[in-house]
Amino acid sequence: MTTRKSVGTYLLERLMKLGVRRIYGVPGDYNLEFLELIERTEGIAFIGNCNELNAAYAADGDARLSGISAVLTTYGVGDLSALSAVAGSYAEGVAVIMISGVPPQHAITQRALLHHTLADGNYENIMACYAQFTVAQARLLPQDAAGEIDRVLGAAWREKRPVYLQLPSDTCCVSVQVPVEQDVPAPCGSDPIQLQAAVANIMERLAKATQPVFLLDALVRRFDLRERVGELSRLLDIPFATLATGKGALCETSPNYLGIYGGKASAPELYERVRTADCIIGLGVRFVDATSGYFSYAFDPDAFINIQAFDTRCGMDTFLGVVVADLLDAIIATIKDRRDVHPSSVADAASGQVPVPAPLPVGQDVTPWGQPAFWARIQAFLRQGDVVLADNGTSLVALTHMRLPAECHFISQPVWAAIGYTLPALLGSLNASPDRRHLLFIGDGSFQMTAQELSSVLRAGHKPVIFLLNNRGYTIERMILGETAAYNDIANWDYAGLPGVMAQQDAALCLRVNSMPELEDALKQAQDPQRLVFIELGFGPMDGPVGISNFGGAVRHYDYGAFDGG
Template structure:
């Protein structure tokens, strides 16, 4: 059938269930934005800058399965590149759509604005090749094949992709056969049977098996199958910090979160003594292992990746994890595996609110009681990440964070994406003052779109995590002193957000009660002592200092 390139692109995005596109208008992308303006099935959300748009598309992808942003060429897409790199590191399928100069200008190497004025149009594409799994410059000749190829590659690999869209091609008609198929690659039947049989034998031989999950289980929506395997074979489970709440923490057999020797001693020992570890996409990163303090016997690891399985030195390629687990369950005979216990939840009595100054311990203990089942928690790195990571959560919680790429300021624009991807769920943001100053202007977009999260601004007067790493009193860890609670109202004079600053537990209690009753954005500035921090974060910072500056002499030539 015949269809214009612009209409075909929008149909492909709809096939990925993308209904909101983030970005910033620029002269090279206006033709595409004009198409969106008159298409009721998709909505363009204008951001304050392209980096924030990339973060918003990332947050949208975490809950929706895919997200997209629109930029102009050069100044726009390169401004978004750190956000695209973060999406790659954290396995978020984000589509970056860059409007470029018209095709005739690119073919003739014209010296145009938003370029280096040297006729080179390969340099920006070469940058994106380092941080995306598929890229293409779309032309009338290749659009019918390249648009589906690039988008399906990103969806299948759960990584970002990049399309350059010349400004003069959107109304060009092309012939297309079909729309984007949302399916994973097919497993090789023979390799699938071999892989599942080998895995079954390995599990049956194990005396001390464990399941270790990472982001992959969430991104590929594998939770039901992983839980079925754990139940079928009575295998205890744990998760990396990057997979916080990917499985319910009330799951029988769940042992708590694993982060090397910063985990509970019982869990650390259990994983160190395991003779079979079903490892689902696990990446042992400094920030998630207590600086490489993990002790996992590598000979026990069954490395399960999205499209392969490695077991006892044998690689089984071209098999999907979902197919392997489903076949494993079908091959297994009925067993009388003992029921696993639910990890006991520590009972801590909350202190009575008073007029004494707030501290980290009380604040996070109170927040643990405030969080409800099915909430979405968007959590910045730093004291917030450390505190939320240590909490025992109710069922149905989704945690959105960026512990690997660790770009501070990510969470506020990401919240814009998560709110639009899951509008029926209550959403809480925990962000530090230093991080907030990076991307604060996106509060104006939240207000313009009439979104209603509860935002907790942790004001501890600067970069506390950096102070604990190095330079406690150094000026480079200081930031400007903002009146945070007054800022949201300034950013949209037509909105009436609920804003309050709290310094005592009594004030916090009143603010939480009021915020819960609001049908509008709630913004709570929480004033805490500068050097007050969760103990886990303090230990992590000491290890970071030793790793970065201490025990290792630079190697000549390194």
């Protein structure tokens, strides 16, 4: 059964069916008619941003909590402004629908020389750019718009990665035949023979294992696998560690939580626990440089069960067409049915748990001011259910190894590692989950990249707590090279004064902290924020969390070899 609807209407309905409730972006002359349609449509809202890069970051932050989000730009100039953020969503596995209002189809057909293009008649170059950083793309034309919308959105839904749609300005309101029934795209099922073989292989390995361990990555959260993995860990009493990219994948207050695994950058006990494991069950594991101790991980490859979204590898055996959710469900069912694999067979698996270091003392009279003391105090400030955002730099280094309370959600970008990502992402996470407390930790260099979006957070009336770490420059880079070099310096803004410029003076509580007593007072005022709380923290240029100098040295050695900066 079919009916007729405009291309724009069908696109909005399909977006809402997937759970999209907000479209971030910037108006432009080629997307205005679609914006008019959004204004008239209940159940979905347009969130205006200061620029397209920030809009795509905000959509990314939204999707990490809501599961999927969307961005709207105008052709060419808007597309390329957002491209870096969309590439980050691809690298990090986030489902973002990128929609571009493009010139009218008659202009594209005639190769007209229009603004926002290279004035050479080429209308395929932007599509070619996005083809490198999205899993599906289409230009929506009346003859196949409905099918292409379903194909492209279905790819984002299944693969949890960005897609790209071009909507010609003269196509938005053209009516086309569309299906009457609009279901959520069906997940691709597993090959039953491959699935059965994978389960049998894994069960055989588990039956023989005496020192198994889970290694968890971002896949667990992106594909909503937390309950399944948590149940499997409990059934078998198998401890788990996460990569930095998967931080918060399972509850870090669990007695089975071992900590963050990053090769030789891990706690020594955890490094040895993984190195000597006789069965390692990896969920979506990717060993990238900064999250693997620069590829210093070590374990028996034959003991590694590498479970990815749509295939599984057990040692040298590969099982294609096996969907991760199906695999976990089948393993759990098998464990419950079979009594030959009993929790007692791996009961001592958790005996090698890595203790979490106790927080540093926070006594105001004995603790010197600096980042080690600050981060120790923040450990106690975190509470159950917080949304914690850590920008790349000293904030991410510190928070990665901090134990989160139950039900916290951790947002960072360790793979793409774009500084400034988290401030716009904060807008998205606040929109997706406005009833939770949101804490943003961001350095001054990162903040200057996307500072405009603070105005959008204020405009929306959100009440996050923002910790601005002012080191007067790029501390991470100073740790690598150029400790006193001018290229690592930035302008020293009056950061705590910015909220008063961007909104009414009473819209935010702005505080400056340069000592432990001042920090204690600020945290008391930020405990239950009634308005946005902006805390500027003054630190020295080389003041960082514990371990930051070792991190800088590892990066320097990997990037430059024996180069000593001379």
